Amino acid sequence: MSTVPMIEYEDASSEVRAVYDDIREVRQTDFINNFWKCLANNPAQLRRTWEQIKAVMAPGALDPLTKEMIYVAVSAANACEYCIRSHTKAARAKGMTEEQYGELLAVIGLAHHTNGLVSSLQVEVDEVFKTPGD
Amino acid sequence: MSTVPMIEYEDASSEVRAVYDDIREVRQTDFINNFWKCLANNPAQLRRTWEQIKAVMAPGALDPLTKEMIYVAVSAANACEYCIRSHTKAARAKGMTEEQYGELLAVIGLAHHTNGLVSSLQVEVDEVFKTPGD
Amino acid sequence: MSTVPMIEYEDASSEVRAVYDDIREVRQTDFINNFWKCLANNPAQLRRTWEQIKAVMAPGALDPLTKEMIYVAVSAANACEYCIRSHTKAARAKGMTEEQYGELLAVIGLAHHTNGLVSSLQVEVDEVFKTPGD
Amino acid sequence: MSTVPMIEYEDASSEVRAVYDDIREVRQTDFINNFWKCLANNPAQLRRTWEQIKAVMAPGALDPLTKEMIYVAVSAANACEYCIRSHTKAARAKGMTEEQYGELLAVIGLAHHTNGLVSSLQVEVDEVFKTPGD
Amino acid sequence: MSTVPMIEYEDASSEVRAVYDDIREVRQTDFINNFWKCLANNPAQLRRTWEQIKAVMAPGALDPLTKEMIYVAVSAANACEYCIRSHTKAARAKGMTEEQYGELLAVIGLAHHTNGLVSSLQVEVDEVFKTPGD
């Protein structure tokens, strides 16, 4: 059970309903997941968070599936079960195959591995890695 | 300075040299970065780690650039400077544009944001997110 | 279920009972939460941990509510469900309003966001941020 | 050195300059710190991040100093040097005394301590900690 | 429920069965725990991961119990419930006494404590701590 009550559409203020409506419109589904129902206790934060997700996760220089996989990778590193599950689901909904998922997992595992080694070893950054932008 | 001395090619055992040679061959460069020179203090680990990276980071169901971006995302979450810098460099070498990089950063920032919110709120996982594989 | 059995008052040694009694006295409640019942398997650690919490969480230059909110923030970053829930409860017991809680969550989310961005970008520390104490 | 070049005011687009101007206006200072100069490579993200910080860190149900201390706590847990230093500086600029800072540090240390213990012990959440909102 | 289906021996390919058989042989038990059943969706990763664990966790310069305790410590810091529980169990199976476990927990708690303090304080590394290898 979350630390705040969840706000259902029926009980929501018009400010919250406007965000829920937009989520439904953009995602082409009636489903509002629990994350939004919790955030709705603070309507300004609900709106800010949704506006960001809408802007950042939209197709751009990176395709939506790649973005979902990056989201899963960060969430795995931060041990956020809800985010891992919801974005793994979203990645599959956007076409991630089980073979792609297997490779995503392999990269996540490997990156954690070398992060742990490098942290322990305090490896010095090579000069060539220090210059920005190229 | 790392917690272990760095092993240069000239001072390396034949077991270590064999790995260095393979790195050079696969990457088509003479450059051996500090990470490998540190790992070389334990030749078995050097070989194991290289074999994994070679297998996992090769082209497959995901392209090498996508894999590098996932690597950066995990490393950012784990605050591993060396890994962030080296894999950001590698991503650029594999063709990441600045626009793609900007979107990668935006997703990393956003994922951290909602990871932090969800962790604080202890949002309950929606039933639909619990089923594996579809 | 925890990795160790929980020690109830009835089954506790006199050393453990003395700590339980002090917890009850200081908190003005009969309730001993599971954390202490787990720690009680190592009486010296139980006592050390309680003495620290008693000293650190007492009113001082910061008021007890502010301290509880800081505790929640750290625990959220470390993904510690038990600590998040117990200290969110404690913050409410010490008077945290839902509006204050909403702002606490907003700061936690935002800090994670910029932590993720800064980590990825490896932003150099400005000179003015380097001097201690002023 | 950051992974992207830093954009100075003189070289900035009008979109970036508008954000820099607003930062200066709100903070009543000419100083633009490196974080913004890095973000400016992606003007949309610069604006989004600044709008959020402006909204979230403004006085509200929590005072600005409390917010800065919460920011430091999250950043310490995430090992983000830049964020720790800049928000510690900001907290001092907003009046944090050395005594308050000492207590902030003590709570951060203690919270990490019990987070580590609880994680290892997998302490079960007490029933009373599970209900939201009271 | 995991994000992938679990592969039972009966339904496994011969490649997966070969790994399961080796796990049973090395561990002298018929029990295959869920971790392997999940990994088995990607047979190459299953094999790679098992080969690593077999090599790294074998007796060497460090005894198997010490290795299990180090595994628990890392897993606690990364808030990985499954790994904490399975390696705590393994440590006990390899002879960890409750007294040793109590001390392991105490070190984990303390290390988290000072990690949090040092991160907040950004303590400068003493010169004597910078030289490798002695």
Added chain:
Amino acid sequence: MSTVPMIEYEDASSEVRAVYDDIREVRQTDFINNFWKCLANNPAQLRRTWEQIKAVMAPGALDPLTKEMIYVAVSAANACEYCIRSHTKAARAKGMTEEQYGELLAVIGLAHHTNGLVSSLQVEVDEVFKTPGD
């Protein structure tokens, strides 16, 4: 540079000097490392932290070297450079061989690896791992 000034013995209060003297006595060295000089800004915290370290790191059911290696493992997971370096040094001072260190690193890397995989996969805990104490 740390966020607080460092307190040298000459400038320290008698309360701080008493702790410094005890550190020197227990460690049989005149050297006071920077961590203590930072903590000394809050004498009560200095004393509390030292008392804990003295109690927890003393020989007991686990030998001091094993404790130092566990400390390194936690610190690596938390990306705390200072703690990694100082406790790696301490482990070597207590007799850690380079072969033992190589195995410590291997376990740290591997644990991170499987932590990342398990987190992504949300592997369900096997029933046999759920019972405490045996």
